[in-house]
Amino acid sequence: MERAGSSAKSLFPRGPSFSLEDFSSKDFTVRDFIDDLANTAVPANRRSGPAQVQFDPKPLIRTFENALAQLAELSEDLQERESELTSQVRRAEVSHNQTLDTLGRKLDQSIEAFETLNISLNNPGTEVTSESARDTAGGNAAVQIGERLEELDRKRRRARDAGFLIRCWQELSETGQLTSLEDIQKQGNADSKVRCAVISRQLMRISRRLDPISWGQTNGLRNGSSGTAALAPKGHNTREILEKFSETLEQDLLKQFNNSYRRQNFDDMLECTKVLHDFNGGASVIAAFVNQHQFFIDRDQLVNDEVTADSSAWEAIADPDSESPGVEPSLQSLVDEVKIVMQEESFIIKRAFPYYETVLAKFIQRVFQQSIQQRLEAVLEKADSISSLAFLRTLHSSRSYINSLIEDLKSHGLTEHPEPCSAQISQTLDQQLEELFVPYLVGNSYIGREKKNLEELYSSLLLKFTIYHSRRKKPTGHPKAMMLRIAGLKDDQSKNEIEVSEQDGVLSMEYAKRMIRWLAESVRRALELGSASETPKDVSILLNLLLKSMGQVYVETALEAALDQAVSQENSRVEPDMTYLPLIRPAVTITNVMDRFISTVLIRLAESNTTVRRNMEAQKRTGIESIEAKTNNVMKSTVTVVSNWVTKSLNGQKKLDFRPRDGELDSLQTATCLAICTFLSRFQVNATGGLMATQDLSKYVSTLKSWSLTKQVETGVEVLTEVGSLFIVGPEALREKSRNLTSAPAGAVGRKLAKADFKAFVQKRDDSSSVGIQSVLAGL
Incomplete structure (x- = not known):
């Protein structure tokens, strides 16, 4: 102032x-x-002052x-x-x-x-001198006049709309009412609602420019400030009035859209969506279309339904020796229904929305993130309560089936039908598939489940084996009944009550095949569910598990037991028990199968990562060498057992055995010879053992030759040298030796070996079942 x-x-x-x-x-x-x-x-x-005047x-x-x-x-x-x-x-x-x-x-x-x-122009009575010229001139004039009239009509409509807009603004600013606009709205038809929406949007722009006080843009005022200064000159807040009218109109348009949707009036739906898009980007009409869709209403009622409780199906999916029954029925039904609904609704979306790709993307997200995800979680939760294998098989079958849905929708094209889907929709579909399963596949969570599953299966399969050798714990995990069934036990048996026999402690080729088959199933799942970049690390983890379970726990434990039995008999006072020797063959066979599987499957899958591949090769080499070392130790100890027992038996040979009295001769062989031969007849000869047998026979021959033998006996002794070579030569050399055989009865003494003796000696080789040896024996 x-x-x-x-x-x-x-x-x-x-x-x-x-x-x-x-x-x-x-x-x-x-x-x-x-x-x-x-x-x-x-x-x-x-x-101021101490005293105040009147x-x-x-x-x-x-x-x-x-x-x-x-x-x-x-x-x-x-x-x-x-x-x-x-x-x-x-x-x-x-x-x-x-x-x-x-x-x-x-x-x-x-x-x-x-x-x-x-x-x-259309009067037939007019005289025409140049008909074609007049037609051309008249046509051009008509076109020009028509264009001019259309332009004038557009200007007239614009002028009329401008006048109506000015009148509406005067009503709003002076009386705070929108009577003229409300009269149009009350007409109730689609065109009137669309026109109301356009005019209200224009009035909103006029309000922002001519009534900035209502928008809080004058002298620093904000909307909602107290005092009359926050209102228009006549005291009316035009912004609030227009926003309220627009909200009412928007709800009216949404209702009209829903009614048109039920009547399948796509043109009317398109008009509504165009106007509503100008209000808020179409968010409200998209939400109305998606949220109120009958598919979601019906499916929401089924969210809490329990997963199919078919016990036989769940038993099959939890049994590692049976084929997986496939995707869970309720999830399969949902996915099949989604395929049909997506194809049908995409046709409507294309005709009812100008921005149809955005709507389709929202619809896809809602379908996957609500319906499919909720059902998938329920199915996997049920499977996890059954067993680790049931969970993994369900996860794999579910992803495969949903992935098939994705590919079918892409090829169908949806809004682009019959052409394939657009790049944007394809990306949306792929993203939904990834988001569905990323919680189960992120990091090491998936391969960790595969490892846990195999550990449970292996420990269950080898339960009696491990109890026989080391009294290990019972398998953990669920279902307990399935694990005990794999182990061949009853549900009411505790660890200490489980009866085991010697047969439970020996190696079984059938067990090895099952272990390899279970591992191969895990590898196949890992290739389909995991990423290519993580495959080398995943197969490396499975390699470690295989070497530990099959190599160490199974094969090496059996070899260690055999070695302990052999070592304990090296200085035996009684005839050694060689029943442990037959397990050497399955140990070697199982090791070869494991070695080939690792080389041809696991290591090849890790070729993309050189570091991991080399590490896997080193691990395999170390594991195989450990088994070979234990096998060699068993054989070495066995040779020692045999040598010591034969030496002990020969030390018991009496000098008078070769000077029997008349009438005391019960047999042409001494008791020592019979005992040694009987003992050796139980012994299968491998390549190394064959060499040792050859050397022993050579020693026997040289010793016998030092005696004064008759020519006939000396001829028989020479045959022993031929017998020793039968254990060390290959199939081709055996075939050459078989050509010099005689047809004399077994045991007959002569310069040549009889066919029966030849066959009996060759069958003692540990490789007698091979194709080469069998072909030689078949040719006798």
Whole structure:
């Protein structure tokens, strides 16, 4: 507030002066205004001091009289300005109406002229001198007139819409009502609602420019500020009124859209979606279309339904020796229904939405993230409660089936049918598949489950084997019944009650095949469920498990047991028990099978990662060498057992055995020879053993030759050398030796070996079942 100074002295000071700007300030209040006037009226020398003079009202009266006079002048100025603005508005309305009338008359004249021209052109009685030229000229003129008329009609409609828009704004700003617009809305047809939406959107833009106070854009005010300054000049908040009307109109359009959807009126749906897109990007109509879809309403009622409780199906999926029954029936039914619904609704989406790809993407997300995901989680939770294998098989079959759905939808094309899906929709489908299964496949969670499953299966299969050798714990995990069935046990048996036999402690080729088959199934799942970059690490983990379970726990444990039995008999006083020797063959066979599987499957799958592959090769080499070392130790100890027992038996040979008395001869062989031969007949000879047998026979021959033998006996001794070579030569050499055999009965003494003796000796070789040896024996 400014105070006017005085150039001349006066008896009383002049009152303050002010203008309209003083009342337009955002800080203006009536209380402060009165206080300033009162302070101005009291002289400064009377405002303070220890003693106050008697109150004099005259200065206050003069000051307020002066203020009232100035306020009256300002009021008159405002009245004049308002009158002037009102006159301008009226003149503008009159001018606008005159313009509309003029345009209307011109349009009517143009229409009459067009009709007259059209009649003249189509009059058959008109004389034509140059028919083709007149037709061409008349046609061009008609086209030009038609274009001009269309342009005039567009201008007329624009002028009419502009006039209606101005009238609606005047109603809104002066009365706070939208009567004209509401009248159009009440007509109820689709065109009227669309027109209301367009006009309300235009009014919203006008409000933002002409009524910034309602939008909180004047003098720092924000929407919702107290005081009349936050409202339009007439006291109406145009923004709130328009927003309320728009909300009502939007709900009306959504209702119309739903009704049109039920009637399959795609054109009306398209008009609604176009208008609603301008309101909020189409979010409301998309939500209405997706959320209120009958598919979701029906499926929401089935969310809490239990997963199929077919015990036989779950038993089959938890049995590692049976084929997986496939995807769970309720999930399969849902996926099949999704395929049909997606194809049908994509046709509607394409015709009802101008931005149909966005709507289709939202619909896909809702289908996968709500319906399929909820059912998948329920199915996997049920499978996990059965066993680790049931979970993995269910996870694999579910992903395969849903992936087939994705590929079918891509090839169908959906909104692009019959062409394939667009890149955007294909990416959306792939993303939904990934998001469904990423919680189960992220990091090492998946391969960790595969490892846990195989550990449970292997420990169950080898339960009796491990109890026989080391009394290991019972298998953990579920289902307990399935694990005990694999182990061949009853449910009510505890660890200490489990009866085991020697047969439970020997190696079984059938067990090895089952272990390899289970591992191969895990590898196949890992290739389909895991990523290619993680495959080398995954197969490396499975390799470690195989070497530990089959190599160490199974094969090496059996070899260690055999070695302990052999070592314990190296200095035996009784004839050694060689029943442990037959397990050497299955140990070697199982090791060869394991070695080939590792080399041809696991290591080849790790070729993309050189570091991992080399590490796997080193692990395999170490594991195989450990088994070979234990096998060699068993054979070495066995040779020692045999040698020691034969030596002990020969030490018991009596000198008088070869000088029997007449009548005391019960057999042509001594008891020592019979005992040694009987013992050796139980012994299968491998390549190394064959070499040792050859050397022993050579020693026997050289010893016997040192005696004074008859020629006939010496000839028989020479045959022993031929017998020793039968254990070390290959199939081709055996075939050559077989050509020199005689047909004499077994045991006959002569220069040549009999066929029966040849066959008996060769069958003692540990490789006698091979193709090469069998072909030689078959040719005898």
